[in-house]
Amino acid sequence: MIYLRLFIEFFKTGLFSVGGGMATIPFLQDMSQATGWFTSAQLADMIAVAESTPGPLGVNTATYVGFTAGMEAHGMLGGIFGAVVATLGLVTPSIIVIIVIAYFLDKFRKSRYVDGAFYGLRPASVGLIGAAGVGIVLMSVFQIDTIFEFANAHLEIKHLLLAVVILVLTNWVPKVKKLHPIYFILLSAVAGAIFQF
């Protein structure tokens, strides 16, 4: 039953993703490969929509993935149900973990074990997000699915150029870099439509 599996998959994502929105992406990529509910390209689209709409990035992405998976299985109503189930799955571990921690707040904060665990977890989380990013680069810039297909990579200058422009705008142009992500997404959409990406 797809809804039970959705709940479990997102429960897992909520329990093991450390560090907010982008940290869920490696789990979603893993989910896409394991379940076939959505493709890597769809995932990138969903991240873009989640960045452009109100609400926490991680929650928005979960809702979207749940909708897509449910919709594939049972149409519009299935999509709505899938969105609810995925979102609840994502937040359930948070609720449990935080309520437990709230009872011994000071101990948690001062624990050497917790501190030690996060000393290892933080760089691992960066590595996971980075690798997920590489996957999305391979798909959207080089038009291949995994690194093992690199011989078939098909790099178009216009993709690379757009990436460089966005990178410069979001990091090194004063004032512009502070703009909301939605502006960069719109710019990319217009570039994509005009130059036929």
Next chain:
Amino acid sequence: MSEYLQLFFTFAKIGVMTFGGGYAMLPILQREVCESKKWADDSEIMDYYAIGQCTPGIIAVNVATFIGNKQKGISGGIVATLGMVFPSLVIITVIAAVLHNFMDIVWIGHAFAGIRVCVCVFILNAVLKLWKSAVVDAWTFVVFALVFVGSIFMDLSPVLYVIVAGIVGIALSMLGVRKEKPEKGATKAGEASGSGEATKAGGTTDESDKLKKDGGMGK
């Protein structure tokens, strides 16, 4: 209005007004929760943030659970969280349903191909931001490199990496090979604005540095 309803609608309001989540919502949270409702003070919010950042799950959801739980116990935590995710559910479901019907149009396909390139850069930017607080010495670099290369070339669940990295982190700290020693009784996040060893140490403290930069993971 009962306190449960207030919790639900306050966090729904925060959810609607937050783009991107994480640290972007801190000012709104302070206005609604501290100033308007007086459910917590500024230093409590900072603590919740610091802990929400280094516990599993979405930071915004973790903070909502904390405050709800403080007001009304477990059921309060649940109601606040449901309020937080409610706007996302409605907005995303509507957009997803609408977009689904447009995806076949050729130029929309091209537009989304452009957007995907933009998402690559967003992820790269998130990695660069997180790097500063995560990769602090040679050991953390090794952890990063192994996980990064490992998950590009091997098809393993990220769960595995997370568990192993947590254990390795504890082991390294216990063995004392860590360059930046965890300060005993880490400084409270709210007061950790000063400099010095304790601020840089780890855990809850270096999060306050990031608060100032108004960036961070949640973006």
